[in-house]
Amino acid sequence: MANILVAGGAGFIGSHTVLALHEAGHHLVVLDNLSNGSSENLLFGELIVGDIRDGALLDRVITDHEIKAVIHFAASIEAGESVKDPMAFYANNVGGSLSLIESMVRNGVRSIVFSSTAAVYGQNEEAETLSEELPKKPINPYGHSKWMVECMLKDTAATGALDAISLRYFNAAGGDPEGRIGERHDPETHLIPLALDAARGARNEVKIFGTDYDTPDGTCIRDYIHVSDLADAHALALHQLLDRQDPSSGQTKAGYYDAFNLGTSRGHSVRDVMNTAKKVTGIDFPVIEDTRRPGDPARLVADATRAKSELKWSPDRSDLTTLMEDAWRFRRTLGN
Numbered sequence: 001m002a003n004i005l006v007a008g009g010a011g012f013i014g015s016h017t018v019l020a021l022h023e024a025g026h027h028l029v030v031l032d033n034l035s036n037g038s039s040e041n042l043l044f045g046e047l048i049v050g051d052i053r054d055g056a057l058l059d060r061v062i063t064d065h066e067i068k069a070v071i072h073f074a075a076s077i078e079a080g081e082s083v084k085d086p087m088a089f090y091a092n093n094v095g096g097s098l099s100l101i102e103s104m105v106r107n108g109v110r111s112i113v114f115s116s117t118a119a120v121y122g123q124n125e126e127a128e129t130l131s132e133e134l135p136k137k138p139i140n141p142y143g144h145s146k147w148m149v150e151c152m153l154k155d156t157a158a159t160g161a162l163d164a165i166s167l168r169y170f171n172a173a174g175g176d177p178e179g180r181i182g183e184r185h186d187p188e189t190h191l192i193p194l195a196l197d198a199a200r201g202a203r204n205e206v207k208i209f210g211t212d213y214d215t216p217d218g219t220c221i222r223d224y225i226h227v228s229d230l231a232d233a234h235a236l237a238l239h240q241l242l243d244r245q246d247p248s249s250g251q252t253k254a255g256y257y258d259a260f261n262l263g264t265s266r267g268h269s270v271r272d273v274m275n276t277a278k279k280v281t282g283i284d285f286p287v288i289e290d291t292r293r294p295g296d297p298a299r300l301v302a303d304a305t306r307a308k309s310e311l312k313w314s315p316d317r318s319d320l321t322t323l324m325e326d327a328w329r330f331r332r333t334l335g336n
């Protein structure tokens, strides 16, 4: 088992991955500036509060803790914000990743798993499901910044300096099945937590952003993926990269790079999500039809065939009812 640096590990997906890696026996060192994350999300691991743009700090953390691999979640994530302040997104997401990659190479850390996103595909609406080789056409600075980091990793891997896997998440949701941690953003903009907030009376209603899309019920379709399934995918990707470090594995020193979609290949409309939230909570909260939110593609559904066959990943908790039950288990415990 290895010492792993989890950059941005105090956020939603990071903290669930820390849980999974702890259970797999790894020692976790979490570096997080707590701009989005919270120490409350961390049940295990050692938290160092700091920024990945601080190269000297990174060098110290990597050498002091004898880090063998990195999982990189540290980023600004709200697509709408990225349109208003692109430079802040490029500074944090691209500048931060460059600083992290440079420190890894300086200190001989060979393996990195990177948090990417379905937003790299942008508007590819002609495709029923999105496969990895489709053109990358991000429609906002957030998507651009993630795609730029993927390019940086691929180019650096090609020099032989490191091995990297990018994981392109579709719509992360759900929460720890035991209800210990869950989804919490400030401000909250994601559909499922907002619906559950309406159910628990923490807000008056949920708005459906657009009912005139070219979809069967007129609302947007997304591929919702359980955060524990995402966490498992990180563990599988990490182990694949760590195996390459083992001299007895027969791997050559050449760098390796690949990117995988993480989704279920099933789409659910906004109305489906509302109905499931009402069924799971048993509460009939008010839903109001509103106009479209700018920048929302009608349909984003993964072709996740390669993650299943090559990473041996199976997203077992991602059916919408299980995912909603797990999200509700945590959300209902929050104070109003």
Ligand code: UFG
Residues within 6 Å of the ligand: 077, 078, 079, 117, 118, 119, 169, 170, 171, 172, 189, 190, 191, 192, 194, 206, 207, 208, 209, 210, 220, 221, 222, 270, 293, 296, 300
């Ligand atoms: N929606 C509503 N009402 C709301 C909030 C959302 O109708 O109050 C709709 C949106 O218009 C969209 C769907 O619900 O059609 C899902 O919206 P979310 O805000 O929950 O998630 P997004 O699909 O916008 O984005 C998420 C992540 C991105 C990531 C993307 C990949 O936030 O970082 O999934 O699919 F890139």
